[in-house]
Amino acid sequence: MKIKLKPITVSEIFSGYKDNAEEGVVGYGGKLNIRPAYQREYVYKEEQRNEVIRTVMRGFPNTEFPLNVMYWAKTDEDHFELIDGQQRTISLCRYVNSEFSILIDGMPQNFDNLSPEEKAHILNYKLQVYVCTGSADERLEWFSIINLAGEPLTSQELLNANFTGPWLSSAKLYFMKSNSAAYGLANKYIDIEANQSRGKGLETAIKWVSKDNIKQYMADHQNNENADALWLHFKKVIEWVQNTFKDYYHEMKGLNWGQLYDKYHQQTYDPKKVSLQIQELHGDICVENVKGIFEYVLGGSSDKKLLDVRVFDDTIKRSVYASQTKTAKAKGKSNCPDCAMGHDSNKSKIWDQNEMEADHVSAWSKGGATDAKNCEMLCIRHNRAKGNR
Numbered sequence: 607m608k609i610k611l612k613p614i615t616v617s618e619i620f621s622g623y624k625d626n627a628e629e630g631v632v633g634y635g636g637k638l639n640i641r642p643a644y645q646r647e648y649v650y651k652e653e654q655r656n657e658v659i660r661t662v663m664r665g666f667p668n669t670e671f672p673l674n675v676m677y678w679a680k681t682d683e684d685h686f687e688l689i690d691g692q693q694r695t696i697s698l699c700r701y702v703n704s705e706f707s708i709l710i711d712g713m714p715q716n717f718d719n720l721s722p723e724e725k726a727h728i729l730n731y732k733l734q735v736y737v738c739t740g741s742a743d744e745r746l747e748w749f750s751i752i753n754l755a756g757e758p759l760t761s762q763e764l765l766n767a768n769f770t771g772p773w774l775s776s777a778k779l780y781f782m783k784s785n786s787a788a789y790g791l792a793n794k795y796i797d798i799e800a801n802q803s804r805g806k807g808l809e810t811a812i813k814w815v816s817k818d819n820i821k822q823y824m825a826d827h828q829n830n831e832n833a834d835a836l837w838l839h840f841k842k843v844i845e846w847v848q849n850t851f852k853d854y855y856h857e858m859k860g861l862n863w864g865q866l867y868d869k870y871h872q873q874t875y876d877p878k879k880v881s882l883q884i885q886e887l888h889g890d891i892c893v894e895n896v897k898g899i900f901e902y903v904l905g906g907s908s909d910k911k912l913l914d915v916r917v918f919d920d921t922i923k924r925s926v927y928a929s930q931t932k933t934a935k936a937k938g939k940s941n942c943p944d945c946a947m948g949h950d951s952n953k954s955k956i957w958d959q960n961e962m963e964a965d966h967v968s969a970w971s972k973g974g975a976t977d978a979k980n981c982e983m984l985c986i987r988h989n990r991a992k993g994n995r
């Protein structure tokens with residue numbers, strides 16, 4: 607990749623300046639795309655816009671106060687895209703086009719009102735433009751280094767900038783236009799912006815179909831006629847989710863459904879059974895990670911780690927210990943129920959609380975709750991003997 611400093615005058619940029627609203631903005635003799643599709647809309651506030659002009663005028667007629675540098679990308683032998691500096695560039699072009707006036711010495715003046723010297727000063731003002739030439743990959747890296755307009759592009763926006771073509775246009779229709787098909791189908795299941803503009807939905811879909819190789823997938827499909835295949839896979843995943851889980855829970859939003867689909871879609875599930883299991887787990891206060899219950903059920907309810915099941919808290923343990931110990935002392939028996947039933951010297955031993963552990967009377971995995979009624983304190987040896995329940 608090469609980056610080369612190329613001072614360019616306002617007059618050069620303004621030549622051929624055309625603002626075709628939706629169709630885009632061009633300048634520099636028609637060779638500079640000032641507002642490429644992925645760029646933000648012109649959102650300068652009046653005050654910032656005026657400040658750009660004042661900065662250029664400030665040094666008049668001698669020294670120049672520089673605007674910050676701008677970045678262009680060279681897209682072919684004779685064409686450029688403006689990567690950073692869009693708002694400053696448009697402000698200058700609009701001023702030279704006499705589209706607004708600013709206060710100079712207390713008088714509102716548009717470009718036409720200026721003296722010939724002042725006009726020349728603006729037109730000959732040299733913008734410090736860095737022109738970048740390189741492969742799509744190199745440009746991508748370079749884009750990520752420059753944070754545009756204070757708000758960095760999302761990773762998907764950066765990728766979109768580098769893989770334009772018919773496939774991307776089609777993908778944007780499915781996933782990035784307001785009221786997109788993706789939003790209508792899946793906004794309950796995936797993270798997607800209300801206006802779908804920054805590519806979250808598209809990112810999710812490509813992530814799913816490519817098994818997390820988003821960039822490679824976009825490179826491979828850049829020149830495809832359309833993104834129908836991407837859309838169909840996305841749709842298949844969401845429909846599988848809807849068919850497998852009959853009830854909707856808000857915790858379903860944002861899960862990696864593409865990965866779960868890959869792992870489990872070939873298995874058959876009884877939606878009624880699944881529905882009951884989910885309902886039970888969802889209502890279980892011991893399940894700390896509610897988002898994990900869907901994969902837990904898909905995997906045959908074997909991986910308890912997914913649920914992050916809550917253990918008895920200290921208040922419960924203290925109160926159960928106290929009442930067990932009181933009863934045990936009255937009977938002259940051990941406060942560990944299992945020791946009390948034995949025949950060795952421990953049968954009347956009163957353990958300290960720190961020598962005991964809490965156990966579920968009825969195991970959590972068989973429906974036992976994690977409340978005081980289901981809590982029993984056992985000596986460490988007896989609790990461990992029962993295994994991890």
Ligand SMILES: [Zn+2]
Binds near residue numbers: 942987
């Ligand atoms: Zn014991």
